[in-house]
Amino acid sequence: MIVWAIANQKGGVGKTTTTISLAGILAQQEKRVLLVDLDPHASLTAYLGYQPDEVESGCYSLFIDKKAHIKPLINKTAFDQIDILCGSPALATLERQMGTRPGKGLVLQQTIKEVESDYDYLLIDCPPILGLLMVNALAACNLLLIPVQTEFLAIKGLERMERTLTMINQSRKKSLPYIIVPTMFDRRTRASVKALRVLRDNFTEHLWKKVIPIDTLFREASQAGKPLSFMTPEAKGVIAFRALLNSITVQSRVL
Amino acid sequence: MEFKTQTAQQDVLKVYLDSLLQEVLPEVDELKSVVKEEVSPEPAPTISVPVKKVVIPAWATTEFESLLFTAGGLKLSIPLVKSNGILAWDSVDLTPMPGHKLWYLGIISHQGKHVKVIDVLNFVTPSSYKVKPLKDRLQNIVLIEDANWGLACDSITGTLALQRDGVRWRTNRSKRPWLAGTVIEQMCALIDTDEFVRLLSNN
Ligand SMILES: Nc1ncnc2c1ncn2[C@@H]1O[C@H](COP(=O)(O)OP(=O)(O)OP(=O)(O)O)[C@@H](O)[C@H]1O
Ligand SMILES: [Mg+2]
Numbered sequence: 001m002i003v004w005a006i007a008n009q010k011g012g013v014g015k016t017t018t019t020i021s022l023a024g025i026l027a028q029q030e031k032r033v034l035l036v037d038l039d040p041h042a043s044l045t046a047y048l049g050y051q052p053d054e055v056e057s058g059c060y061s062l063f064i065d066k067k068a069h070i071k072p073l074i075n076k077t078a079f080d081q082i083d084i085l086c087g088s089p090a091l092a093t094l095e096r097q098m099g100t101r102p103g104k105g106l107v108l109q110q111t112i113k114e115v116e117s118d119y120d121y122l123l124i125d126c127p128p129i130l131g132l133l134m135v136n137a138l139a140a141c142n143l144l145l146i147p148v149q150t151e152f153l154a155i156k157g158l159e160r161m162e163r164t165l166t167m168i169n170q171s172r173k174k175s176l177p178y179i180i181v182p183t184m185f186d187r188r189t190r191a192s193v194k195a196l197r198v199l200r201d202n203f204t205e206h207l208w209k210k211v212i213p214i215d216t217l218f219r220e221a222s223q224a225g226k227p228l229s230f231m232t233p234e235a236k237g238v239i240a241f242r243a244l245l246n247s248i249t250v251q252s253r254v255l
Numbered sequence: 256m257e258f259k260t261q262t263a264q265q266d267v268l269k270v271y272l273d274s275l276l277q278e279v280l281p282e283v284d285e286l287k288s289v290v291k292e293e294v295s296p297e298p299a300p301t302i303s304v305p306v307k308k309v310v311i312p313a314w315a316t317t318e319f320e321s322l323l324f325t326a327g328g329l330k331l332s333i334p335l336v337k338s339n340g341i342l343a344w345d346s347v348d349l350t351p352m353p354g355h356k357l358w359y360l361g362i363i364s365h366q367g368k369h370v371k372v373i374d375v376l377n378f379v380t381p382s383s384y385k386v387k388p389l390k391d392r393l394q395n396i397v398l399i400e401d402a403n404w405g406l407a408c409d410s411i412t413g414t415l416a417l418q419r420d421g422v423r424w425r426t427n428r429s430k431r432p433w434l435a436g437t438v439i440e441q442m443c444a445l446i447d448t449d450e451f452v453r454l455l456s457n458n
Contacts, residue, residue, distance in 0.1 A: 105275030130268075135275050143442070167269060171276045175421065177442035204412060205441050209328065247328055250380070251442055 001116050005141035007126035007134055009164065010157030014147040014183035016043045017218050019125040021241040024227020027081035031120040034074065036108070037087030038137055039127040045086040048077045049225050058086030063094050063107055063136075070111045071118075079230070083119075095132045104132060109140040130164050138168050143248070144178040150185045150195040150211065158203070178206055181244060185211035208247060212240045309424045312435055312447050316419070323412040323443060324397060327376035330443035333406075335414060337448040339398040344407065347396065356458060360389070360407055365398070372396060372405040373455060379433075379444075400452045415441070 006019045016039075023033045037044040038059055042052035057073040062085070074083050098104050112122060124137040138144060144165070148158050158180065169175045180203055186192040199207055215237035221228040229238045312334075320335035342365065349372060351361040358377040363370050374389065389407075396405040417438065422445055424436040433454055435447035 102274050102277040105272070106278070132275065135272065139276060164268075167265070167272055168276070171269070171272045175440045177440060179442070205323065205415070209325075250327075250329055 001112075001119050001122055002143075003112070003122045003124070003141045004143050004145055005124040005126060005137040006145045006147065007124075007137055007161070008146050008148065008157065009128055009130055009134075009161050010149075010154055011128035013128075013149045013154055013157075014181075014212065015128070016047065016125050017222075018145060018147045018181065018183070018212075018241070019044060019123050020047055020222075020227050021218075021229065021237065022245060023082050023121075023123055024079075024229040025238070025242055025245055026121050027079055027227070028229055028233075031081060032118065033082045034115060034119040034122045035077075035082060035084045036112075036122060036124040036137075037084065038091065038108075038133040039087050039125055040089050040092035041127070042087035042089065042091075044125045045084065045088070047222055047225060048082075048084055050075065050084070050086050052086070052088050055086040055088040058088055060088050060090045060094070062111055063091075063104075063132075064097065068111070070114050074115075078225070079227070082227075087125075091127075091133060098132065105135040105139050108136040112140060135168065138165070138176060139172065141176070144176055145181055146178055147181045147183045147212075148199065150182050150192045150199070152191065152195055152198075155195060155198055155202075158199075179248065180207045182208065182211040184214045186214045208244060210240065210243055210247075212237060212244070309426050310428060310435070311419065311424050312449070315417075315422065315424075315435075318416060318418055321415050321417050321438065321445065322397065323415055323441065324395065324406075324408045325410055325412060326374075326379070326406075326408040327392065328409075329376060329379070330412070330441060331375065331379075331408070331446060332415070332438060332441075332443050333397065333399065333446045333448050337399055339400075339402045341411060342396040342398065342405070344390075344393045344395060363396070363405065365402060365405075368402050370396075370398065370402055370405045371455075372407050375406045375408050378455075399448050404452060404455060 006015045008015060019035065023035055026033050035044060036059065042055070045052050045055065045058070057075070061073055062068050062070060070085065074085055077084055108124070115122070124141060126134050126137045146158065146161055148154050165176065165178065180199070182196055182199055185196060196211065213236055215235055217228055217232055217235045218237055221231045224231055228235055232238065314334045314336055321332040322335050322338055323330065323332045325331070347363045347365070349361045349363050352359055358374045360372045360374050363372055374393070392409055393407045394410050396407050398405050415438070421439055422436045423439050425434060428434070433446055433451040435445045437443065438445050
């Protein structure tokens with residue numbers, strides 16, 4: 001099972017969109033995908049048709065119940081190949097309830113072992129804050145995708161994300177590979193073009209060479225509750241995410 | 256002052272992260288069940304388990320510099336000590352060598368030497384070939400092995416100082432013997448140039 005976390009300490013940069021888009025494409029390639037929604041806002045959960053306030057089994061139980069097993073907490077979605085471990089507002093209270101009990105950053109890493117052979121991919125959508133949940137995601141994944149909006153402030157946020165990652169790597173005495181994914185790129189606006197240039201000049205090594213363009217169909221797909229690739233397979237946004245998936249796979253194939 | 260607050264903040268964060276990520280021992284009742292299983296009466300196995308041996312090339316025994324480049328979107332690197340220079344694709348005059356393997360692009364003349372130029376991407380992953388016509392893709396040639404060989408690639412990304420721990424060394428090189436390991440953070444393939452050249456020569 002390949003585990004990717006999609007995270008950035010900045011909000012609204014395209015994390016959830018990246019998660020669902022990749023899941024859609026993978027599902028269409030006959031891959032079995034488990035989504036984990038670690039965000040108390042639970043946008044991913046809502047996207048796939050669950051009411052976050054009414055979620056009965058999901059991530060929250062996994063953290064709060066010491067003996068919890070992941071399998072019974074997983075829900076199906078309208079898409080055969082995609083299952084979800086739902087998020088819910090109660091996730092926001094975990095930090096308070098568990099404090100920084102030693103080792104609590106490793107709960108996800110430990111519990112997902114149980115579904116190792118049930119899924120080809122596990123994608124974790126993170127909340128935009130550094131805390132227990134994000135730490136769990138970073139400890140559990142083998143690759144981190146950092147979506148970054150091509151806009152000046154977002155790039156500042158990226159520096160913060162990189163510092164966090166460095167610290168987590170130090171704590172774990174391991175280094176986590178990561179890829180920066182420029183999102184919502186609008187070729188017609190100067191700000192976007194300029195931001196992309198700044199990214200290319202300053203984050204060369206980890207930066208994905210292409211971009212996810214702005215595409216209004218993403219919003220429509222979210223209203224329809226479908227990954228965009230199921231709604232409009234040839235949308236430019238889908239083509240871009242397919243290219244991203246391809247770059248990651250080509251890279252991992254030789255490694 | 257700014258600097259000082261920054262460090263204090265980072266200290267707090269560090270304590271927080273260290274605690275969250277601490278590997279905790281299983282609790283007492285869990286331990287008991289483990290102990291119970293372990294004292295099972297079965298005889299201890301006598302077969303020795305083969306130890307996985309990590310192969311670390313000589314150039315990597317201390318900190319080393321590596322040269323990063325890309326080939327068809329693939330990120331690769333070689334130890335800098337094994338490189339004899341970089342040429343721009345536009346500046347060379349390639350004599351094609353028809354009738355050879357696809358990855359063998361031809362010969363260039365450089366400082367009185369005949370350099371055999373190969374298309375790295377096509378050598379490494381023949382199936383992902385055909386991405387773009389060569390002349391649009393290739394920008395540089397990295398010289399190795401006393402400039403006897405030239406690795407044609409898209410672009411040079413830079414250099415990187417690496418510690419031994421920054422690389423996940425491979426334990427078994429029977430498949431893709433040229434791949435020494437992975438530069439972990441960059442998810443980039445680290446090439447063992449000696450093996451690479453040996454393979455090239457055999458082909
Ligand atoms: N490439 C894109 N083109 C157009 N709209 C986009 C694109 N990517 C994301 N959006 C829209 O931008 C908004 C924010 O995106 P998204 O929810 O994916 O970000 P997020 O990082 O998950 O946000 P949060 O931090 O709130 O969880 C959504 O309405 C989404 O539909
Ligand atoms: Mg989100």
